[in-house]
Amino acid sequence: MAAPVIATGLTLLVGSLLFAVLGYDPLATLQAFFIAPLNSLNGISEWLLKASPLILIACGLAVGFRANVWNIGAEGQLIIGAIAACGVGLFYPDPDSMLLLPLMFFAGAIAGMAWAAIPAFLRARMNTNEILVTLMLTYIATLLLSWLVHGPWRDPAGFNYPQTALLSAAAMFEPFDYAYRLNASVFITVVAVFLMWLFTDRSFLGYKMSVSGAAPLAARYAGFRESAAVWTGLLAGGAAAGIAGMAEVSGPLGQLSPQISPGYGFAAIIVAFIGRLNAFGIVLGGLLMSLLFLGGEAVQMNLGLSAALTRIFQGILLFFLLAADFFIFYRLRRIPEHA
Amino acid sequence: MDLFIAIFTGTIIAATPLIFAALGELVVEKSGVLNLGIEGMMLMGAAFAFWAVIAGLPMPVAILAGALGGAAASLLFGVLALTFLTNQYAAGLALAIFGSGVSAFLGRNFGSAPIDALKKIYIPYLSDIPVIGPMLFRFDPMVYFAIVMFFVISWFLYRTKGGLVLRTIGESPETAHAIGYPVIRIRYLAVLFGGLMAGLAGAYLSVAYTPLWVENMTAGKGWISLALVVFATWRPLRVLLGAWLFGGMTILQLQGQALGIAVPSELLSALPYLATIIVLVIISQNRQMLALHFPASLAKPFRPAT
Numbered sequence: 318m319a320a321p322v323i324a325t326g327l328t329l330l331v332g333s334l335l336f337a338v339l340g341y342d343p344l345a346t347l348q349a350f351f352i353a354p355l356n357s358l359n360g361i362s363e364w365l366l367k368a369s370p371l372i373l374i375a376c377g378l379a380v381g382f383r384a385n386v387w388n389i390g391a392e393g394q395l396i397i398g399a400i401a402a403c404g405v406g407l408f409y410p411d412p413d414s415m416l417l418l419p420l421m422f423f424a425g426a427i428a429g430m431a432w433a434a435i436p437a438f439l440r441a442r443m444n445t446n447e448i449l450v451t452l453m454l455t456y457i458a459t460l461l462l463s464w465l466v467h468g469p470w471r472d473p474a475g476f477n478y479p480q481t482a483l484l485s486a487a488a489m490f491e492p493f494d495y496a497y498r499l500n501a502s503v504f505i506t507v508v509a510v511f512l513m514w515l516f517t518d519r520s521f522l523g524y525k526m527s528v529s530g531a532a533p534l535a536a537r538y539a540g541f542r543e544s545a546a547v548w549t550g551l552l553a554g555g556a557a558a559g560i561a562g563m564a565e566v567s568g569p570l571g572q573l574s575p576q577i578s579p580g581y582g583f584a585a586i587i588v589a590f591i592g593r594l595n596a597f598g599i600v601l602g603g604l605l606m607s608l609l610f611l612g613g614e615a616v617q618m619n620l621g622l623s624a625a626l627t628r629i630f631q632g633i634l635l636f637f638l639l640a641a642d643f644f645i646f647y648r649l650r651r652i653p654e655h656a
Numbered sequence: 657m658d659l660f661i662a663i664f665t666g667t668i669i670a671a672t673p674l675i676f677a678a679l680g681e682l683v684v685e686k687s688g689v690l691n692l693g694i695e696g697m698m699l700m701g702a703a704f705a706f707w708a709v710i711a712g713l714p715m716p717v718a719i720l721a722g723a724l725g726g727a728a729a730s731l732l733f734g735v736l737a738l739t740f741l742t743n744q745y746a747a748g749l750a751l752a753i754f755g756s757g758v759s760a761f762l763g764r765n766f767g768s769a770p771i772d773a774l775k776k777i778y779i780p781y782l783s784d785i786p787v788i789g790p791m792l793f794r795f796d797p798m799v800y801f802a803i804v805m806f807f808v809i810s811w812f813l814y815r816t817k818g819g820l821v822l823r824t825i826g827e828s829p830e831t832a833h834a835i836g837y838p839v840i841r842i843r844y845l846a847v848l849f850g851g852l853m854a855g856l857a858g859a860y861l862s863v864a865y866t867p868l869w870v871e872n873m874t875a876g877k878g879w880i881s882l883a884l885v886v887f888a889t890w891r892p893l894r895v896l897l898g899a900w901l902f903g904g905m906t907i908l909q910l911q912g913q914a915l916g917i918a919v920p921s922e923l924l925s926a927l928p929y930l931a932t933i934i935v936l937v938i939i940s941q942n943r944q945m946l947a948l949h950f951p952a953s954l955a956k957p958f959r960p961a962t
Binding site: 439443444445448452467468587623625626627628630631635636640642 | 692696732735736740741742743745746747749750751753754755756757758760761764871875876879882883886920922923925926929930932933936937940941943
């Protein structure tokens with residue numbers, strides 16, 4: 318577990334250098350980026366609110382990553398999940414029904430899985446690279462969302478803004494306190510983390526998938542089917558991302574607009590890696606990544622720095638994490654010149 | 657006829673960034689390295705070139721700046737993948753995210769005004785030939801340069817000893833190492849070359865194709881280039897043909913939007929991505945051909961035994 322800590326430390330170091338080069342006081346900026354956002358109850362609420370989808374998606378993705386199934390399109394699966402959930406919320410005949418929220422939950426999960434089933438089928442049956450297919454489907458999902466909110470689903474009473482009508486109260490998760498945005502959907506993430514732990518540490522299927530990833534030949538010799546790993550990995554990621562999308566529309570968003578995710582689906586890939594593809598690590602990774610999003614917004618508002626810093630920090634963090642692994646797997650040793 | 661000429665020339669122009677990026681990636685992959693970060697390198701190239709133009713530097717210098725921006729980004733990947741032996745998928749993804757962040761950060765003050773695009777050159781006499789002139793001889797120099805690079809890379813890979821060594825390293829780095837070739841150094845050169853080419857592709861987008869700065873302006877062209885290499889089954893001529901095919905798709909879709917075809921513009925915009933998937937599926941059916949040209953050591957870290 319040393320590598321993520323080292324990587325985080327080095328990222329902070331490079332971050333402060335970067336701030337210094339840009340002409341900002343490094344310590345004050347780091348404080349504004351990583352500490353100030355958590356200074357209030359609202360800050361904590363936002364922190365957990367953003368960490369929740371990241372952790373949820375990362376748990377789903379890690380199931381696939383363990384078996385070397387590369388679902389890079391969680392962002393698209395999130396969007397499709399959000400669309401399906403919002404569709405149920407908007408068009409279900411009884412907008413005050415108690416059934417609405419559960420129905421939206423399943424709609425989100427199934428839609429996310431369906432979107433991920435396309436690359437799963439193509440990889441398992443048609444031998445097609447899932448990295449490219451999941452990515453292309455993300456672009457298509459973004460365009461589909463854009464079409465819906467500009468066209469058929471646009472709120473007629475919305476002053477021509479590209480957004481849907483607001484969902485009814487029954488279609489939304491109740492916040493713990495109406496002063497803050499954090500809501501009951503975090504419990505979904507808690508359950509997902511537990512399921513993820515059960516799956517990876519306590520189930521035979523999880524074990525088989527780890528073997529498929531670590532030693533494909535051994536897995537084949539043992540008779541573990543590769544296509545089972547492909548399907549399980551992609552559907553787990555798709556379901557998690559779809560549910561995360563549903564939790565966004567039923568939580569902080571309350572409606573669809575062209576931009577519904579600040580890149581949770583992509584950031585969750587990094588969270589899965591920082592978390593070493595295990596449940597406990599992913600929770601910590603998600604909290605860290607959420608702080609990067611919050612910090613990016615905070616320095617943009619308070620110091621006028623670009624929110625693109627968040628993506629820079631994400632990249633640097635992953636770079637350092639990967640590099641730190643090297644020094645842990647391979648111990649460096651000085652060899653005398655003419656030994 | 658005018659419409660035909662417009663579609664033809666539009667196709668050639670739209671294909672140009674794809675040709676640069678995909679040919680660069682082809683060389684990288686032929687050396688046995690998989691760099692997924694083309695999108696990030698292209699964005700770096702686009703930002704650097706645009707910045708150079710705004711700073712008042714002459715166009716050739718700006719394009720060079722773009723190429724160097726891409727190369728600098730690729731070096732980050734190289735250090736991780738080749739020196740630190742990291743998982744190449746993860747390192748490439750990190751580069752894609754990092755490049756998108758850095759380019760957006762650099763571009764925060766670029767404004768939204770267009771710049772004077774790279775000038776088209778009318779080749780004397782030839783450009784006056786009816787039909788053929790406007791179709792073939794009125795492009796900006798980068799279009800011709802992309803074609804030249806195609807010939808250079810085809811020649812290098814299959815007609816020179818250097819190309820043979822590079823391909824050997826992609827098939828079996830152990831063999832190349834045993835013979836005495838510096839595997840890691842050659843892979844570094846290949847990765848840097850891929851970065852230069854992706855940088856050129858990005859530069860072309862920001863100073864010639866769009867002449868505007870828009871955040872994440874590559875819009876998946878880096879990933880499509882990656883798909884093109886698979887589509888081409890790792891052969892240069894097919895990269896070229898594939899790029900033209902996708903360029904044509906882009907232009908037909910734009911023409912369709914311009915003509916106001918009664919289809920939502922988002923659906924038309926989705927066509928290139930959909931086509932990428934379909935083409936990948938078709939190509940993936942021919943496992944034999946894929947296996948024949950696939951660099952056998954692709955994405956496998958190699959550490960020379962000491």
